[in-house]
Amino acid sequence: MDLLSAALLGVVQGLTEFLPVSSSGHLILARAFFGWDPGRFGIAFDVACHVGTLLAVVAFYRADVAQLVMAAPGALGGRDGEWERLGRLIIAGTIPVVIVGGLWADVIETRLRSPLVAAVMLVAGGVGLLVAERLGRKTRDARTLGYGEAFAIGVAQASALSPGLSRSGATLTVSLLLGLRRDTAARFVFLMSLPAIVAAAAKEALELSDVGLAGLPVTLMLVGLVVSAVVGYVTVKYFVRYLAGHSLAVFAYYRFALAAVTLVWLLARVRS
Numbered sequence: 001m002d003l004l005s006a007a008l009l010g011v012v013q014g015l016t017e018f019l020p021v022s023s024s025g026h027l028i029l030a031r032a033f034f035g036w037d038p039g040r041f042g043i044a045f046d047v048a049c050h051v052g053t054l055l056a057v058v059a060f061y062r063a064d065v066a067q068l069v070m071a072a073p074g075a076l077g078g079r080d081g082e083w084e085r086l087g088r089l090i091i092a093g094t095i096p097v098v099i100v101g102g103l104w105a106d107v108i109e110t111r112l113r114s115p116l117v118a119a120v121m122l123v124a125g126g127v128g129l130l131v132a133e134r135l136g137r138k139t140r141d142a143r144t145l146g147y148g149e150a151f152a153i154g155v156a157q158a159s160a161l162s163p164g165l166s167r168s169g170a171t172l173t174v175s176l177l178l179g180l181r182r183d184t185a186a187r188f189v190f191l192m193s194l195p196a197i198v199a200a201a202a203k204e205a206l207e208l209s210d211v212g213l214a215g216l217p218v219t220l221m222l223v224g225l226v227v228s229a230v231v232g233y234v235t236v237k238y239f240v241r242y243l244a245g246h247s248l249a250v251f252a253y254y255r256f257a258l259a260a261v262t263l264v265w266l267l268a269r270v271r272s
Contacts, residue, residue: 003223005034006045010224013049014056014231017197018190018239020129020169020251021258023053025118028163029262032115048221049228050201056232057190057197064191082143086191092147093154093192100158101199108161119262121164126255128173129248136176142188149178153189157196167193169255172248182243190236 012030016023027046058065067083068075068090075087145153156170168189175185 006220006223007227010227011231014228015235017053018235020166022164022166025164028118045224047201047204048225052225052228053232054197055229060236089150090192092150094195096154096158097196112162115262118164119259122255122259125165125169126252129252132173132176133247137179138181140179142184186240186243
């Protein structure tokens with residue numbers, strides 16, 4: 001993998017981590033379509049890209065993150081307050097992904113990371129977005145969520161460990177079905193994604209010990225980190241603005257189109 005490939009993969013990660021189109025699915029398909037093989041340091045590169053998107057969310061929601069950090073002791077201590085309650089909602093929403101990731105992460109990594117699975121999940125996630133847009137009332141604020149509802153959004157986040165489903169897509173789908181407005185739902189699910197992104201980066205960092213750090217491509221990692229951070233920040237900024245007055249249907253149709261392209265590509269490979 002050269003610098004251009006690293007930059008393009010950083011763009012893919014920065015865009016698709018937050019748009020409801022699946023970052024893991026796009027990275028799998030990009031590597032398959034274009035033969036971008038990061039080799040034995042693929043895990044290291046994934047860590048760098050996850051750190052980049054983490055920095056993007058923290059930078060964009062820096063005021064909210066600061067408030068949540070300051071409110072953390074009160075949230076854990078049961079204190080009543082807007083930020084303390086939001087912190088507990090995020091904890092409730094994080095529990096499912098911790099359980100699923102802890103129990104089945106290896107199965108997901110070894111059996112589900114394929115173009116075919118990504119294509120099927122792209123279609124499933126697209127259908128979910130269209131259903132949520134049609135049925136969701138889109139009138140509630142995230143502050144009205146109950147802990148059980150936050151847990152349900154967390155279940156959606158956990159299901160998105162399957163490549164192609166999309167963390168933001170699945171969580172926004174459930175949020176809309178619960179009646180949340182698109183913009184307030186996006187703020188909540190992006191803040192809720194922070195622990196999951198940290199956990200994913202930490203897990204991949206631990207796996208680096210199995211690979212060894214000799215010859216680590218620092219330049220490629222820095223390119224991936226910086227590009228994913230910059231693109232991720234811009235994506236979050238304009239996606240949140242977009243959601244204030246636009247439907248998610250366009251992303252569903254994009255998912256269907258990409259799934260169709262993937263299936264055609266797979267059939268062409270089988271015939272050849």
